[in-house]
Structure formats: structure tokens, C-alpha cells
Amino acid sequence: MDTRSKEIEKLKKYKYGFSTDIENTRAPKGLNEEVIRFISKIKKEPQWMLDFRLKAFKRFKLLEEPNWQKPKYPKIDYQDLYYYSAPKSMKDKPKSLDELDPKLLETYNKLGIPLQEQARLNGIAVDAVFDSVSVATTFKEELTKQGIVFCSMSEAIQKHPDLVKKYLGTVIPTTDHFFATLNSAVFTDGSFVYIPEGVKCPMELSTYFRINASETGQFERTLIIADKGSYVSYLEGCTAPMRDENQLHAANVELIALDDAEIKYSTVQNWYPGDENGKGGIYNFVTKRGLCKGKNSKISWTQVETGSAITWKYPSCILKGDNSIGEFYSIAITNNHQKADTGTKMIHLGKNTKSKIISKGISAGYSDMTYRGLVDINSKAKNSSNYTQCDSLLMGNKCGAHTVPYIKNKNYDSSIAHEATTSKISEEQLHYCQQRGLSSEEAVGLIVNGFCKEVLQQLPMEFAVEAQKLVGISLEGSVG
Amino acid sequence: MKEQIQIDFDKIIENSDFTEKDIKIKRDYLKKFLENGFPNRKLENWKFSDLSQIINKNIGELSFYNDYTSTNKVDTSLFVDGLEHNKIVFINGRIEKIDFDQEDKEKIQVNDHSKLNNKLNNDNSLIDLNNAFTNKYYKVLVKKDYSLKKPLIVYHTTNKKIKSKNINLKLEFQLEQNSSLKLVDLFNDESEKNFININYNFDLKKNAILKNYKIDKISNKNVKYSFNNIEQEENSISESFIFSSGSSFLKNEINCNLNGKYSSAFVNGIFSLNNIQQHEIRTTINHLVENTKSYQLIKSVLGKDSKSIYQGKIFVSPKAQKTDGYQLSKAILLDETSEFNAKPELEIYADDVKCSHGSSSGSLDEKSIFYLMSRGLNYNQSKELLINGFLLDVVEKITDPEIKNLIKNMIRLKE
Numbered sequence A: 001m002d003t004r005s006k007e008i009e010k011l012k013k014y015k016y017g018f019s020t021d022i023e024n025t026r027a028p029k030g031l032n033e034e035v036i037r038f039i040s041k042i043k044k045e046p047q048w049m050l051d052f053r054l055k056a057f058k059r060f061k062l063l064e065e066p067n068w069q070k071p072k073y074p075k076i077d078y079q080d081l082y083y084y085s086a087p088k089s090m091k092d093k094p095k096s097l098d099e100l101d102p103k104l105l106e107t108y109n110k111l112g113i114p115l116q117e118q119a120r121l122n123g124i125a126v127d128a129v130f131d132s133v134s135v136a137t138t139f140k141e142e143l144t145k146q147g148i149v150f151c152s153m154s155e156a157i158q159k160h161p162d163l164v165k166k167y168l169g170t171v172i173p174t175t176d177h178f179f180a181t182l183n184s185a186v187f188t189d190g191s192f193v194y195i196p197e198g199v200k201c202p203m204e205l206s207t208y209f210r211i212n213a214s215e216t217g218q219f220e221r222t223l224i225i226a227d228k229g230s231y232v233s234y235l236e237g238c239t240a241p242m243r244d245e246n247q248l249h250a251a252n253v254e255l256i257a258l259d260d261a262e263i264k265y266s267t268v269q270n271w272y273p274g275d276e277n278g279k280g281g282i283y284n285f286v287t288k289r290g291l292c293k294g295k296n297s298k299i300s301w302t303q304v305e306t307g308s309a310i311t312w313k314y315p316s317c318i319l320k321g322d323n324s325i326g327e328f329y330s331i332a333i334t335n336n337h338q339k340a341d342t343g344t345k346m347i348h349l350g351k352n353t354k355s356k357i358i359s360k361g362i363s364a365g366y367s368d369m370t371y372r373g374l375v376d377i378n379s380k381a382k383n384s385s386n387y388t389q390c391d392s393l394l395m396g397n398k399c400g401a402h403t404v405p406y407i408k409n410k411n412y413d414s415s416i417a418h419e420a421t422t423s424k425i426s427e428e429q430l431h432y433c434q435q436r437g438l439s440s441e442e443a444v445g446l447i448v449n450g451f452c453k454e455v456l457q458q459l460p461m462e463f464a465v466e467a468q469k470l471v472g473i474s475l476e477g478s479v480g
Numbered sequence B: 001m002k003e004q005i006q007i008d009f010d011k012i013i014e015n016s017d018f019t020e021k022d023i024k025i026k027r028d029y030l031k032k033f034l035e036n037g038f039p040n041r042k043l044e045n046w047k048f049s050d051l052s053q054i055i056n057k058n059i060g061e062l063s064f065y066n067d068y069t070s071t072n073k074v075d076t077s078l079f080v081d082g083l084e085h086n087k088i089v090f091i092n093g094r095i096e097k098i099d100f101d102q103e104d105k106e107k108i109q110v111n112d113h114s115k116l117n118n119k120l121n122n123d124n125s126l127i128d129l130n131n132a133f134t135n136k137y138y139k140v141l142v143k144k145d146y147s148l149k150k151p152l153i154v155y156h157t158t159n160k161k162i163k164s165k166n167i168n169l170k171l172e173f174q175l176e177q178n179s180s181l182k183l184v185d186l187f188n189d190e191s192e193k194n195f196i197n198i199n200y201n202f203d204l205k206k207n208a209i210l211k212n213y214k215i216d217k218i219s220n221k222n223v224k225y226s227f228n229n230i231e232q233e234e235n236s237i238s239e240s241f242i243f244s245s246g247s248s249f250l251k252n253e254i255n256c257n258l259n260g261k262y263s264s265a266f267v268n269g270i271f272s273l274n275n276i277q278q279h280e281i282r283t284t285i286n287h288l289v290e291n292t293k294s295y296q297l298i299k300s301v302l303g304k305d306s307k308s309i310y311q312g313k314i315f316v317s318p319k320a321q322k323t324d325g326y327q328l329s330k331a332i333l334l335d336e337t338s339e340f341n342a343k344p345e346l347e348i349y350a351d352d353v354k355c356s357h358g359s360s361s362g363s364l365d366e367k368s369i370f371y372l373m374s375r376g377l378n379y380n381q382s383k384e385l386l387i388n389g390f391l392l393d394v395v396e397k398i399t400d401p402e403i404k405n406l407i408k409n410m411i412r413l414k415e
Helices: A003-013 A033-042 A047-060 A102-110 A140-145 A153-159 A161-167 A178-186 A427-435 A440-456 A461-474 B002-014 B020-036 B051-058 B125-133 B366-374 B379-395 B401-410
Strands: A024-026 A085-087 A124-130 A133-137 A149-152 A191-195 A204-210 A221-226 A231-239 A246-249 A252-257 A262-269 A281-292 A298-305 A310-313 A316-319 A325-334 A339-342 A345-348 A354-364 A368-377 A385-395 A400-409 A415-424 B086-091 B094-099 B108-112 B138-142 B152-158 B166-175 B180-189 B192-204 B209-216 B221-232 B237-244 B249-258 B264-273 B278-287 B293-302 B307-316 B324-333 B339-348 B354-362
Touching: A033 A047, A033 A178, A047 A178, A102 A124, A102 A204, A124 A149, A133 A149, A140 A149, A149 A153, A153 A161, A153 A191, A153 A221, A161 A191, A161 A221, A178 A252, A178 A281, A191 A204, A191 A231, A221 A231, A221 A262, A252 A262, A252 A298, A262 A281, A262 A461, A281 A298, A281 A325, A298 A339, A298 A440, A298 A461, A316 A325, A316 A354, A325 A339, A325 A368, A325 A440, A325 A461, A345 A354, A354 A368, A354 A400, A354 A440, A368 A385, A368 A415, A385 A400, A385 A440, A385 B339, A400 A415, A400 B354, A415 B339, A427 A440, A440 A461, B002 B020, B002 B125, B020 B125, B051 B221, B051 B249, B125 B166, B125 B192, B125 B221, B138 B180, B152 B166, B152 B192, B166 B180, B166 B209, B180 B401, B192 B209, B209 B221, B209 B401, B221 B237, B237 B249, B237 B278, B249 B264, B264 B278, B264 B307, B264 B379, B278 B293, B293 B307, B293 B339, B293 B379, B307 B324, B307 B354, B324 B339, B324 B379, B339 B354, B366 B379, B379 B401
Parallel strands: A124 A204, A191 A221, A204 A231, A221 A252, A231 A262, A246 A281, A252 A281, A262 A298, A281 A310, A281 A316, A298 A325, A310 A339, A316 A345, A325 A354, A339 A368, A345 A368, A354 A385, A368 A400, A385 A415, B086 B152, B138 B166, B152 B180, B166 B192, B180 B209, B192 B221, B209 B237, B221 B249, B237 B264, B249 B278, B264 B293, B278 B307, B293 B324, B307 B339, B324 B354
Antiparallel strands: A024 A085, A124 A133, A149 A191, A400 B339, A415 B354, B086 B094, B108 B138
């Protein structure tokens, strides 16, 4: 096989694995104050933003990289990374899609995310983030009519400094853990959403993250604020080209729900997972945290995690407002040499707060999967409740599945129930399906989809179909 | 602390008849303990209870020197009535009596086993402390095909003579093929503010059966740590029952290695706590070969200001197909100041297994109380009845009828 057909063969397995040949503007390699000033300058940020970054960096220098997680990885040399990389054509942000570099448009078309509005079949507004910058945001006008702000973080810093100043870093402070603090210091772009009081966002908002350049880390920052009585559903998708090196992705996502507001945040994460020998792939070390600040607010996380060499994240809810609700639905699939350590934290602070955790883990090949979660009911969180269910499915005896829940109940009025099971697909189920004419692959696909159904149901329609396919693709070759 | 501990150690060595080799090993253990010190919350195993802090708060400065030259009088009134049994009596950490009168002398061997093996590879600093300071330790060997006729009761008695002391105990049991042993640990403390560190090692050969019941009932102000290591060969069974209620702080740790196929381990525990007590059970069940089984049931009833912790881990190695592992922990919180923490953990590397855990906590069910009150009971009676039933469930798991009755009477559970 010549190299070209080999390449094609590879791309069949991970169809997003191509890279776009485009000229980049980069910050100098390494991590220091100069680089941070460079990032801030190129983004034309005000002084307070630079101060925010420098404060975080000062703190970062005192922190040690954590090492308690299950999947170990070779030490990352933080001085050997580019912290900013943007297509050259983006230096002066194009005013409309017509001015956008055709290469970028083509990339997104190839990924199945056409940026031209007329090409969209249904109303989903997209913010497309390419390496360190947001390249386009669609359906802006229609959203602006309702007073909804949906733009890139850089734009928000320029145009809505009051909102950013008020909320940025309130859920994930600059004094947080190692990766979150690093992000606070060097974050490049991301999405900003503000839903005004009483508005139900008429369409799904979504961000599509793409890592393209090599030797870069992607550090995006997303901030979503749902004002009183508002509702928003937000989707996030990610892909990256296939490279032999490991790339770092350390994003921060902050959600804030005020009184009676609801935020639904869905992720379909499909970063390049590395090849079948475990070479290359993305390190996905993301900090996601939602704050139910107001009364009767609700935050719901749904995630389908199929990509990344190592996934290490715990989307969390801080249930501060009385009667607030936190939900976490997750499917995590690891195959080949992928590793995942993921779960959630539910911190109950307000009265009558409720949380629900449904986690489904599937491990195949040589992979390792850990569910790690915390349910903490504070002594003031009267009459709160939590229900947790985490099920693991093992395929083959070279992989591992682990469950590490931390349960803290400090309130006698509250109840916590936790269940976990680990098993394999039963021979009887397989036999039953095969007897009725399904091949063993189809049978496994059917059973796995049934296993995941509770979570897939939570996804918006279009995503659910996509995710279901993704589940099938991720497990290909793991049967038999 | 470091200086004090070194002085105390030298004093013990001076007054002892340890061999040169033993002294060297003890020194190594001490050195290792001094490197790590008492465990604190930075260690994952001690995340919920910081021993270093607890010792500081409850005891303050500890003394490690114990005078083992003079004997203590054995108070026979403490012995369990109405049940013939064998005895080992510890008073203030010194073995005062070993009595296997009920048994066939040839079938049981008790060795003064002061030789230590040089296993420095554990990561538990309290075991290092125990090995460095333990006086003589004994090894009980139950020979092939012999089942003890009567249970063995180990009395852990302390009196008012000691205060702010660290006491280290160690016992070893070897159960040969087809043998069986019923072992009851009874704690009886009159002393205050001591740190008692107990280390048991059980070696179960093929078809051996061990039943170990630990009863910490009498209220006292001591801080205790108990570590059981259980090695199990083919077809062996271990049953552990823990009643955790008396001490200020108590952590029971069980590490069980299921090395032989068809071996099984059962751990059942009750926490019944009140008034700033903090107790913990931590179990690690290692399923290392095919067709092994483990079952754990832990229940807590937590009163004012008390806190219970259950950390249970089921580990299944890639070889251990057909493993059956189960964990269940339940807690009733009676007061707004009570707290329950749990970390039920599964670490699984084999696919053909059945492993699950469950954990629930909450207050007493008001509907059940209403039901009972509507049938003529008052509030307190209803509450008592419900708690009684809740805990009885665990006691009923005890497979030995004699000991089950003994424990029921002791902790005053009615059927």
C-alpha cells in the first residue's frame, strides 16, 4: 500500500483526521509573562483583562501539576507549547462570511458544519473556533433581535465588558486548580452567551472546536449566563487532525443560571483518540462548572465522550439557589489505548436541591475507564436529594472499568442513593439477537445503544442521531 | 514527636531481649515510620479522617514507652458468662493469659513469635509503627482438619494506669487445611486518651474457615486503629463482623486477598455512634483468581455530632473471571449534626464479572413512624423499633448461632 492509500485507510476510521494547510500567526513558544502580554495585545484586550491573566499566571507558578488521576501520562513540557495560534487571515477579523478565508469555510464544510446560514437545514447557531480564535458566528442577527448575545469571547470582552467583568471567574476562580488556572492565564477564545431575562432562546446554540495547528495547546473559555427565567440549550462539538504527538486541550466552561433559569449543555467530544497503538491523540483536561445561583434554576450536563487519548474532566453543578436542580448524563466510550477519568460533582448548598447522575461507561480493547464523582450535601441543604446510577460495560478482558464515587451527607433531612454495576454483554442477549438474524456486530451495536439510551434521549434530536452513529464507530473492531 | 519517639524506642530496646537482627529490623521500621509520620488527609485512604489531627485533638503528645516487665492482675469478672470459650487476655497491651483449655492441645500451637520479617514494602505507616514497637507477638496455629470446639475470645482490656500512650498489638493466625476458628475481639477500656494500634494477620489454607467478630461497645475516649490482613487459599471462607460504637475514634481496616479459587469473603458492619464520635471501616477485597466471591453490608445509625465513614474497594484482577462482588452501605442520620461519608469503589479488569455496589443515606422514614404510631406505639418506641430492625439485618448475617445470640444480647437488639 502506498502512503496515500494508507492515509485514506486511516481517515476512514477517523474521518475528521485531516489537517488544513493554512498560514498561522503564533505566539512565541513557551509560557511566560511575555506570551501572556502578547496574547492579550493581539486580542486588543483592556487592561483589566490583562490583569486577570497575570494574576492567574502568578498563582499558576505556585501550583503543582496534580497526579492523583487514574490515567497517567508522560510529563508535559509547558515551555514546549505554542499558546496562541490563529490563521493569518484572521488577524483583522473579517466582517462577514464572504470575507472569510475559503480554506476555513472548506474545512468546516468538510467537518459537516456549513457556516453559510442558507446551507443549514435547521436553526442551529454556530460559533466556530479554529485553534485559538473564533472564525465565525452564525445567525447573529436573528439572535440579536431577542437581545441574546452569542459571540466569541474576544468580542464579548470588547463589546460587553460589564457582563464579562461581572461573571468571568466567578464559578472557576483564578485560584482554582492547576489546569483551570493555566487556562485563566492563557485562554484564547471561546463562546460567550447571555440570555436576557425571560427569553427562551429560539434555537440551539453551538460551538464547534477544531484544533488544527501542531504543537499547540487549545485553551478556550466559554461563559454562559442565563438571566432570570430564561432558557438556553447549548451544544459543543470537537475534532482534531491525526498527529503522532499528544496535544493538550485545557478549556474552562462556566455556566451561571439565575432565578428560574435553565441551561442545558451538551457535548459530543470526538477529539482524535490516537491510533490503535495508543500513539498520539488529544489530552482533554477540561474544567466545566455550573452555578445554579438563583432560586429554581436548573443546569443539565449531557456528554458523549468518544474521543481523546485521555479524557479527564468532571462537569459539576454547584446548587446554591434553593430548589435548584443539577443533572448529569454521560456516556463515555474508550477503545484501543484510550483512557478516561470522568464523572461529576454535585455540591448541594441550597434548600430542596435535587441532583441526578446517570453515567454509562463502556470500555473495549486495552482501554481504561474510571467514573469518579462527588455528591456533597451540605448541612444547610435541607431536604435535598441525589440519585446516582453508574453502569459500566466491559468488552474483552484487556480493559478496565472503575467506579470511585465520593459520597458526603451532612444533612439528616436529605437522602442520597447510589447504585453501580459492572458487567459484560450477556451471552443470552447476544444469542437472542443473533438467532433473529443480526450479525454479532449489529447485535452488540443494538445492545450498546439500549444501554446508552437513557443518556442519548437527553440530547437534542440532530445530535442524538449523530451520537448514536458515533457510539457505533467508536466500538468498531472491538467485537469478536 | 520525633525526638520523644526515638528516646522511647531506645529505652525499649535497652530493656528488651531482642536479638541483634530483630533490633535492626525494628530500627528500619521506625525509620520508615518517622519518614511518613501519622497518616493525614493528604493520603487518599485517610481523606475523610485525618489521624494526625485526631491524635492531636484527642490526645496531644503521645508517649511510646510501655513498661512490660510487671504483670497486671486479670479481672475474671470481665469474662463472658454462660459461654465456654478459650481466652487470650491483653491488659494495657501486655499478654497476660493464653488459655486453650477447651481444646485438643496437640492440635493447637501457640508460638512466641517475636521474629519479624523484613517486609518494608507496605505503604501503611501504622503497620511500620506497630512493627517497630510491638513487644512479643504470638502466632496461633490451628492444625490440619481441626475445628476449635469453642470460640476464642481475645480480651482487649486497658485500665486507668495508662494515659496518652501508644499501644501496639500484633497477633498472627494460621489455619491449616480444613481447620476452622471462631474469634471474638472484645474491647474493654477504662483508660482514656490512648492510641491503640492493632495488627492481625490471618493465613487461611485450603477449605479453612475463619469467623472474626469485633465488638467495640463500651464507651471510652481512646483512639483506635485495627488492621486485619487476610490471605485466603482455595475454597476458604472468611467472615468478619464489626460492631463499631464505643471509642472516640476507631478505624477498622480489612485487606483480604482471595488467592485461591472458590474462596469467599464476607464483611458485615454496624456503626452506632453519638457525641463527637468518628468511626470508619475501610475494606479492600482483592479478587485475584477465578470464581471468587465477596459480600459486604455496612449500616450506620448516627446520633448527634457523630460521623461514620465507609470506604470499600473491590478489586478484580484480569485473571479473576466469574467474580461476584457486592457492597451495600446504608445510613440513618438522626440529627442535623450527624454526617455520613462513603466511598464505595470498584476497580475491575476482567469482563465476565458481576460487581455492584449501592449506598443510601437519609433520615428515618416519617411514614413508617406514622404507621407504627397509628398502631399505638409512641414516637420513641417507633423510632427504636425501626432502628432495631435496621440493625438486626446485619446481625442476622452472623452464621454462628451461639455468637449471634451473644452479640444480640450484648448490643441489646431484640428480635
